[in-house]
Amino acid sequence: MNTLGDVHQEIAAPCTPLHQFTVPLSAARRGARLARLLATEQLRSWEIPLDPARLIVAELAANAAVHGRVPDRSFRLTLTVTVHGVLRIEVTDTRGESLPARRSAPLGPAESGYGLLLVEELADRWGVRGGPVPAKTVWAELDLAR
Template identity: 45%
Template structure:
């Protein structure tokens, strides 16, 4: 799915929860809710910080062989993801990546020769071994 506007981040979350529901992780389940939060954070960051006029971001969901669910958001900004660090304790923003990184695998993969980066997170579904 391509994300081009701030409302696209909301749509990305809705489509991701639907896909998880189809895969057997029902709406309201721990896994579905966790994926929704990760998609919301990565998509919102992409729209807010990775937007380049005329270019959108791409959301991908996949089921890995080890049972994990991989969420990827690629945008054309091409900046490196800063190491998630705790913002000032009174800050109302800046906590999302830190929370995702603390609970899930999180990383960045640049596309060589192009101004594209993919931020990804892997989640182990509740009830999955591991």
């Protein structure tokens, strides 16, 4: 079992939102696909570049649907754009005891887990925030003004 020491922890709350979008989704592959589609449309409406944000949404939503799934519980996607030009992507699921871990060694050919390596490469920052029990939120931020 992983501990919060294995991943970046969030210390402060995000800055004042300029735009915010939140939606609960079915904790299934279909919900993960819908998360990516809804995020794409929301980013378009805010005139924000689609990539790499939709790739990050796709990975975090897929992880929530596969690894964070609890029967009869949904996961939540939240997109926030701050006045400081940061896009924050959050995916909250109800498996707070199951935290993502940073990989210190390469994975073998039969192992999964490359998705969070992708998130780490694409995002400017990412981490996990526990609570409220039994939930956890995996988040990633993109600096839009680069």
